[in-house]
Amino acid sequence: MEMKKEGDLAVDMPMHGLPELFESFSDARKQGFLAMKSLKEQGYGVVGTFCSYVPVELFLAAGLIPVGLCSTSEETIPAAEKTLPSNLCPLIKASYGFAVTGTCPYMYFSDMVVGETTCDGKIKMYELLGEIKDVHVMELPRSQHKESSMALWRSEIQLLKKKIEEKFKAEITDEKLREAIRERNRERALLKAVYELSALKPPPLSGLQQLQILYGAQYKFNHGEKVRELEETICRVKEAYAEGKRPVSEKAKRILVSGCPIGGATEKVVRLIEESGAVAVVYENCTGAKQYDRQVPETGDPYEALAGYYLDIGCSVMSPNPNRFELLGRLCAQFDVCGVIEMLLQSCHTYAVESRRIWEFLKERELPFLSLETDYSSSDTGQLKTRIAAFIEML
């Protein structure tokens, strides 16, 4: 008889309706506050992060709870602007604003925050954040293909291991680390399976629903439950599709969304795309494929495996940044998109400068491209709506 492993779809699992499952993900950030409080009461250590480059497997191997910190709404930006310049990326201002105002429960519960030297604004913000929290900053190289980059990043991962072991009196063995890699890979594979559903024509999910699952999943802290819920969601979406349910029109133009991380206030871009009669089928950014497309090797030296995997993330802070283009080209083909919309957060220089290369890359493939700059306010909604509607109209 075949043994059931954790994460296998249990046959006796109570089946929920799709709307309930979607709601569970769209509500996850809010519900996660209570789950986090309870975990703290049980004595778990919590580590807050802001970026996909941070190797969360180290926290899992030490029995800690990693959490993405609040950074996607405008409510704390005025407080942040008392210290930070106003012409700074809203993600950085919001992150700092939530910390100084004490309004992010995840920041409040974090025993430590792990930052990274990705962009200049974040690096300098972490110095100020260090006055409020215990901040450990990882030095990320800006180039992926030099031998010295790999050596530096590997040693940074080992430094973080040492810091965690000292601070939390925990031991990270290679075995625990390998187990954490397997756990995280399982989650990555399922989130990839969620977004790959939208390769179907028409997609079985709206772009907003897909985004809510990808974004919400990070606020579910019980691995086993998260795995089962993702499996159930995939299974129910497929069933509904097989029964002939088509939530998205066949005529909807298929859009790939690229650029800065999207979620919270910037969901407005996805809403406007879908209100204009198109559908966001895939997110190439850190909310989507950039985080879940690949797997960490499960054999060999786990530090080498983690260093190689994380260093290869195709973020615009890398120079050059070939991996973003490789992923972008592959996703455009796999999802058969008719156009690409890039969302740039105001004052994000690395993505803004890279935008011209993206335009050239897509032009060679005869794919229309729209690059939009926005922030977390709703003041530009009218202007965004006009530009998005005109772009979709001409596809």
Ligand code: BJ8
């Ligand atoms: S791996 S995309 S999560 S750095 S904060 S770079 S928007 S100016 S978030 Fe990012 Fe890591 Fe890269 Fe992903 Fe620009 Fe703002 Fe900097 Fe930003």
